[in-house]
Amino acid sequence: MKKTQKPLKPSFKSFLPYLLAFFLPAILFFLVFHIQRGGLWPFGENSILTIDAEGQYVPFFAYLKSMVFGDNDFFYSFGNIIGGDAFGFAAYYLFSPFNFIYLIIPTETIAFLIVTLLKIGTAGLCAFIFLKKHFKQKAAYSAVIFSTSYAFMLYNVAFYSNTMFLDGVIWLPLVFLGIDKLMETGRTRFYVLALSSILCFQYYMAYMLCIAAVLYFGYLYLLKNWGRVRQNLVQVRKFVLSSLIAAALSALVTLPTFLSLTTTKRLAMVGADNIIVYLTQYSFLAPLFQIFGVPSERMHTIYSPAFVFCGVMVALLAMAYFVGRSVRLREKILSLGFVTVLLASFALPPLNFVWHAFSIPNGFSFRYAFILSFFLIILAYQGFLNLQHLQPMRRKTVVMFIAVVNLASLFAMNAFSIHNTVTDGAHYIRNYKEFNEMTLTMRSAVQSLHEQDPGMYRVEKSFQYTENDPMLYGYNGLTHFSSSTGAGTMSLLGDRLFFVKMERIGLATIYKNTMTASIDSLLGVKYFFKDEVYDNGVERGVDIFQTSYALPLGFMADQDLLSADLEGLEYFELQNKMFQALSGNDTPIFTTTEFSLEDENMTKTELPDSSVEYTTQNKRDYGYLYVTAPSDDDKLYYFDFVWNKDLQIALNNRPFVFAHDDLTGEVPEPPMLLTDKYSVATDSPRLEIEVPETVTVKAAPFWQESKTALGEHYAELADEPCELNKITGSHLTCTVEAFEDGNLFFSIPNDKGWVVKVDGKQVKTETALDLFMAIPLTAGTHDIELKYTPRGLEFGVFISFTALLVCTIYITKKFWQRTNTLMASVLNATVFSK
Numbered sequence: 148m149k150k151t152q153k154p155l156k157p158s159f160k161s162f163l164p165y166l167l168a169f170f171l172p173a174i175l176f177f178l179v180f181h182i183q184r185g186g187l188w189p190f191g192e193n194s195i196l197t198i199d200a201e202g203q204y205v206p207f208f209a210y211l212k213s214m215v216f217g218d219n220d221f222f223y224s225f226g227n228i229i230g231g232d233a234f235g236f237a238a239y240y241l242f243s244p245f246n247f248i249y250l251i252i253p254t255e256t257i258a259f260l261i262v263t264l265l266k267i268g269t270a271g272l273c274a275f276i277f278l279k280k281h282f283k284q285k286a287a288y289s290a291v292i293f294s295t296s297y298a299f300m301l302y303n304v305a306f307y308s309n310t311m312f313l314d315g316v317i318w319l320p321l322v323f324l325g326i327d328k329l330m331e332t333g334r335t336r337f338y339v340l341a342l343s344s345i346l347c348f349q350y351y352m353a354y355m356l357c358i359a360a361v362l363y364f365g366y367l368y369l370l371k372n373w374g375r376v377r378q379n380l381v382q383v384r385k386f387v388l389s390s391l392i393a394a395a396l397s398a399l400v401t402l403p404t405f406l407s408l409t410t411t412k413r414l415a416m417v418g419a420d421n422i423i424v425y426l427t428q429y430s431f432l433a434p435l436f437q438i439f440g441v442p443s444e445r446m447h448t449i450y451s452p453a454f455v456f457c458g459v460m461v462a463l464l465a466m467a468y469f470v471g472r473s474v475r476l477r478e479k480i481l482s483l484g485f486v487t488v489l490l491a492s493f494a495l496p497p498l499n500f501v502w503h504a505f506s507i508p509n510g511f512s513f514r515y516a517f518i519l520s521f522f523l524i525i526l527a528y529q530g531f532l533n534l535q536h537l538q539p540m541r542r543k544t545v546v547m548f549i550a551v552v553n554l555a556s557l558f559a560m561n562a563f564s565i566h567n568t569v570t571d572g573a574h575y576i577r578n579y580k581e582f583n584e585m586t587l588t589m590r591s592a593v594q595s596l597h598e599q600d601p602g603m604y605r606v607e608k609s610f611q612y613t614e615n616d617p618m619l620y621g622y623n624g625l626t627h628f629s630s631s632t633g634a635g636t637m638s639l640l641g642d643r644l645f646f647v648k649m650e651r652i653g654l655a656t657i658y659k660n661t662m663t664a665s666i667d668s669l670l671g672v673k674y675f676f677k678d679e680v681y682d683n684g685v686e687r688g689v690d691i692f693q694t695s696y697a698l699p700l701g702f703m704a705d706q707d708l709l710s711a712d713l714e715g716l717e718y719f720e721l722q723n724k725m726f727q728a729l730s731g732n733d734t735p736i737f738t739t740t741e742f743s744l745e746d747e748n749m750t751k752t753e754l755p756d757s758s759v760e761y762t763t764q765n766k767r768d769y770g771y772l773y774v775t776a777p778s779d780d781d782k783l784y785y786f787d788f789v790w791n792k793d794l795q796i797a798l799n800n801r802p803f804v805f806a807h808d809d810l811t812g813e814v815p816e817p818p819m820l821l822t823d824k825y826s827v828a829t830d831s832p833r834l835e836i837e838v839p840e841t842v843t844v845k846a847a848p849f850w851q852e853s854k855t856a857l858g859e860h861y862a863e864l865a866d867e868p869c870e871l872n873k874i875t876g877s878h879l880t881c882t883v884e885a886f887e888d889g890n891l892f893f894s895i896p897n898d899k900g901w902v903v904k905v906d907g908k909q910v911k912t913e914t915a916l917d918l919f920m921a922i923p924l925t926a927g928t929h930d931i932e933l934k935y936t937p938r939g940l941e942f943g944v945f946i947s948f949t950a951l952l953v954c955t956i957y958i959t960k961k962f963w964q965r966t967n968t969l970m971a972s973v974l975n976a977t978v979f980s981k
Contacts, residue, residue: 167291168275172298173268179558183565194256194579200308201577205259206615207240208249222877223935226618228627228636228656230895234937235407236631238400242348243314256579266313271298277320278528281327292550293528300457302517304561309511315352316517318345322356323363330367335389346397350404354504355515366485373477395950402943438462453493453513456560457520458553461527468530482526489519585612589620592689603700603871604673607658625658636896639918661820665722665736665857670894673697675825692825696861701869703885704892705731708915719850725916730863740851743775757846774834776821783852787818787845795837877935884928891922904932
């Protein structure tokens with residue numbers, strides 16, 4: 148009797164390539180930063196926090212904890228400037244399953260390092276699985292070389308600080324593998340699962356993967372159906388239908404996110420001026436040369452050519468693929484077409500805009516470049532497999548040579564990119580200990596403040612550590628930088644009240660010391676963290692100052708508020724008009740004034756708009772402007788001029804630091820505040836401006852802000868408050884006593900997702916002062932309830948649930964059909980055996 152052979156149990160040796168594919172790129176990633184930056188935690192003092200990792204993601208992941216464990220939620224956020232939709236924000240930054248790590252590890256710097264290494268390793272593992280399945284390799288140790296080249300490619304090392312980009316890198320091989328299965332077996336489940344998952348976890352990168360999926364499917368379809376394209380359309384129908392099913396399954400995320408995006412600044416970023424600026428920054432031949440390891444002069448993270456380098460040997464083997472005789476001509480033509488489409492996208496702005504969802508990326512250019520890198524790796528691996536005719540000993544030598552040369556070239560290029568990025572004068576890697584100490588200090592101060600005053604209010608600071616300090620430290624502030632900022636908020640606060648960092652892009656609101664006391668009052672800045680963090684030798688801490696005129700987030704305003712016209716008003720007149728419309732009091736807060744302006748080594752030229760341009764007389768030396776304002780405890784003084792990045796400014800002998808746009812050099816700053824808002828004036832403030840070439844002084848350069856006049860407006864408005872009670876971030880209640888008919892004003896954007904009830908009945912909200920929410924009320928006491936639901940969420944859930952139900956019924960039906968067929972065959976076999 149013949150013995151049946153028992154199936155072999157999986158051995159450690161069979162798992163070893165998978166382990167190598169995961170751990171090797173993660174180790175290499177850690178080593179290149181550890182060596183380049185002089186030691187990473189836990190073996191050194193540095194972290195890998197730089198650029199957006201520090202300024203955006205770590206603060207956002209800190210805020211994620213408050214969404215899960217605190218009174219914030221995924222619907223609405225008061226950490227987004229003065230308030231904004233949280234669902235689109237979370238879908239963009241927070242839905243990746245890797246972010247679960249931040250919920251269990253308290254230190255964000257450590258969590259970010261772990262998550263980054265996990266993503267790098269997972270990208271290598273997914274690429275390895277694809278290469279092994281696509282090329283049907285059994286002992287696929289050679290595939291580890293190429294999967295590691297993918298996970299350790301220049302794109303990942305250069306763009307890791309924007310950690311959501313790595314999610315796209317991870318899911319690309321899985322989406323391609325799903326298309327492979329569709330083409331080979333007709334089964335679509337893997338493709339639907341992969342595509343719907345990335346759509347839910349990271350819709351922005353999923354958009355690029357959808358384009359890549361269409362290109363890859365078209366490539367395979369033409370390759371397998373050459374000469375009979377029209378006769379075999381079943382695969383096309385399956386691809387389209389499965390793609391639509393994936394979109395339907397993810398609708399609970401993508402639909403409300405899309406509607407949220409329609410209100411953000413990103414959709415209004417493409418203009419003629421922006422395109423011209425954008426086109427002048429890049430050399431479009433650089434990506435082509437970079438494929439072969441030729442570095443670019445601008446090879447640093449923010450503004451660079453497409454990062455496509457994935458190793459010298461990958462480039463050479465990809466060339467070998469095209470020149471080798473074992474590959475059919477039709478396949479070479481189609482592969483060259485795929486590569487050409489990607490290279491053309493780098494060179495042609497219309498195609499590039501399509502890849503970036505019809506917007507100009509704010510740095511981190513050509514975010515889809517990893518797709519070309521992966522396709523080159525596929526071609527290179529096929530070119531490598533064409534060398535299998537070599538004798539075993541020679542083949543091992545070739546494999547070892549390819550591995551060493553490719554990974555060494557990647558290590559060198561990645562080190563070069565890191566060096567360029569962190570030594571360009573604008574970006575650097577944060578010290579691990581410094582970042583954690585600062586975070587603990589500020590969080591302790593914020594916690595003490597919340598224990599002292601648990602109400603809803605806003606807080607700001609005279610210093611800035613990251614561009615999202617409020618989310619990092621846990622308070623409602625005005626400083627925020629993300630790609631999900633509301634267009635209306637940016638229009639008023641950013642463009643007209645100068646809460647803006649980058650005028651060309653307009654994505655960040657940065658609270659500055661130059662902001663007026665009136666802005667603080669209107670937006671309810673109740674507390675102010677003053678001066679730098681200090682060390683008294685025993686404890687670290689900050690000074691907390693309570694402001695005098697902070698209005699509540701809700702209060703009764705004048706009956707004529709809704710008819711106020713702010714069109715065409717400049718900075719100071721705009722604030723006057725806003726307060727006059729709110730209170731009904733015509734007393735101006737800001738007025739022009741006179742004080743001393745002296746110049747040295749300068750000539751004056753009056754311009755047509757009555758402003759004055761000062762130009763240095765002796766070009767070998769600097770010119771100087773000296774501004775001296777009066778000393779008056781009741782007044783704040785401002786000097787209005789055109790900021791220039793070349794100016795050196797000192798206020799009372801202390802250097803003044805300001806930001807400018809890295810591309811255009813523009814410095815969008817408000818008029819210069821010469822006196823401290825939150826201290827008693829002692830000496831006359833003196834401003835010194837060192838001018839290398841020119842500086843322009845506005846037509847009415849000297850303004851004063853009267854604290855007495857501001858106090859009059861405040862007294863009238865604060866007399867009828869509506870103190871908000873926060874149940875969750877999207878559910879607020881309050882009670883207001885209106886002395887007469889008027890408008891209940893909230894310093895919250897009037898977003899369409901808000902449902903407001905007055906005394907239990909739903910009412911329509913109005914937009915006041917071009918942005919804020921207002922509710923007409925009659926005299927008397929009223930109970931107010933505000934609830935926010937992202938637009939499209941309910942319909943998106945319905946679509947996803949319906950799609951899931953249909954898929955479940957279909958899969959169940961197929962399962963029972965196969966079961967019945969199997970049972971019938973067994974019964975037939977039994978009958979015939981008898």
